[in-house]
Amino acid sequence: IEEINTQFDYIIWKSLNNLPTLSTLQTELKDFFSPSQPIPLSTVIDYFRKFRCLVILDDVQDIFKTGELAGQYLPRYEDYSKFFKQIVTSNHQSCLILLSWTKPIEIANLEAENRPLQTLNLKGLGEEATEILREKGLTDEQQWLDLITRYQGHPVWLNLIASTILELFNGRVAQFLEDKNDIFIGELSPILESKLERLSDLEKQVISRLAHQQQVIDISQQLADREFSKTDLLQAIQSLVRRGLVEKISEGERSLFKLNPVFQQYIPNSIPSSNSN
Template identity: 45%
Template sequence: MELKEILRFADDLVFAKTGKHLDDLQQAILRETFQGQKYAKIAQERNCSEGYIRSVASELWKIFSDVLKEDVTKTNVKSILERARFYNFSQTIASDNATVNNFNICSKKSQLPQVTQQPQQTPTRSHIDLGDAPEIFSFYDRTHELATLENWIVRDRDRLIALLGIGGIGKTTLALQLIEQIKTNFDYLIYRSLRFSPTPDAILTNLLQIFSQEGEIPQAIEAQLSQLINYLRKYRCLIVLDDLQMLFSSGQLAGQYKSGYEDYHLLFKQIAEVCHQSCILLISWEKSREVAKLERVNNYVHSFLLGSLGVAAKQILRQHNLSDEESWETLINAYQGNPLWLEFTATTIQELFRGNVSEFLECNECDAPILCESLQAQLDRQFQRLTPQEQAVTIQLANQTEPVSLPQIRKTVELSTSDLLNAMQSLGRRFLLDAKEQGKTSFFTLNPVLQQYVKNRFSH
């Protein structure tokens, strides 16, 4: 009998008894047990203590024992589940005595429960706390992106995911649409914005109050983290933390926490490395250093870079009643398919060009993006966060007409090699650089809209 069939049957049994499906740790314990692995080995591979694995396994064996009316243990769980599934299957083809493959099952049939397939959803009502989440008025097609994130969260049981991309690309809208799409899989769904830079203690206290409104909340950060992890084990939770970049220092390399905010590093590291059944989704226009490190070594950590809206952006232009639809694709490409940038630009076209896209595009003889005041103000907020070294690199790249390699940049920028490499890496983590491989060499350009912004800013 295939392993996945046994696991599916085991999931049905647990669901019938508890109303909840197997979590990722329970599935791992079953898989490894079926293959003869010891608890110590399972604990080592899952970064858990052996005692914790034994406790989870013992609870799982008890559930099977209660449902199947047999004493289930680590040594016999596979054979009992195989036999139970076989008998259960036979009940679908016979109501009384039956023989399958010359094996009489009538004596066992009355002892076993009829397990029916259940939809893959949490049956109880989810606790949804969206806090200060913005209301979504329009959502444009992100089918592939939603499917990828749903698979990582629901199927693969990722613990830490970073949803990344330049400002205005639609990260928050996508996350809120994702919550609506997968909410039945969770006991708790929580959204919190970090735009006002809450301290680690403040955000942990706020989260703990949701799980236990009357419970005592410890003062020490380590105890708060431990309590949160316990809740993430007990319940299936999706917690979205938006505007992560607001925890990072302005004028420093990307991903460096403000003074007093370093414990967020501990929070995210714990979330990624400790066993639980929940997921934290981070939204940011800067990639955090811990995510960059953890995703290379931890199978439960991923980052997703959100890109152009593509042809779906035509819906934005249609809502603004723009004309010359044959020119829309050119306009979308010029503004990188960024929904916010297109909103700003479409408003300008409507107000100054009577909605005529062709007339707007012809207005610029050099084919560079035209930046309205609102768009420049939005880019100002991102550019002002750069270090002097990053600004020096962007100024040089803005004057290049072709992609350039690192050796070429070194010739034009008066920075030490280490300062240059750090600046380039930081710009990449802010998603302001475009990199292309040609042969064995990497070539870099600025995001075209940012390139025009830098030219405008430093043209005098």
């Protein structure tokens, strides 16, 4: 923020984890803007037009339903969709950043229209994550990048795993990584489960099948069977991609799909396979 604060008149961060209605959020934003104005403006978009504002909305996934396909708004929160569309389609000089586990449906649709918006899928920290391991006092530094890769550079995951390595292996990363084919889940379970709890029944069935596929898959060939209709399968995959649980990989002229490896390790023991019987 310090690097960009001179580029904006206002910078605001708000979390939606306490589920403010859109009306409440807009009132809070206007209350933040208005003290510096002799005559308060009527709407948030008016402030966006008159000033250069950066508004960051965190935990956007919390205003979506659980047990439904990705991006379905909770009752009384559907007007957020119209608000997000208005920000994208209106002329103004401000920026709105949405931080979410799940991409809103209207954002995905507006991207297809070449609107002035961009989705950034946050990747891991890469080599920068070595600072986490150094602060934890882990040894076998030559193995650190392998550990970071296994847990995708995710800072929360690495902090938890590093604590386990300290507790069980006296900080020796090499001993922890001896089994090359195993991804230890341990105390990551509650974090992973909180994501899986949001899935619809259809998504759970499809992701359970994906968890048993060892290679990237062509869904039109490898999962297209009597268990799922084509419509159900495509809807589920699209929803899982929007949640960041499944990655789309382009290979030649075909789109292939891959389940996040950490979830692939966890899911067989969490969601019963639909064809386990």
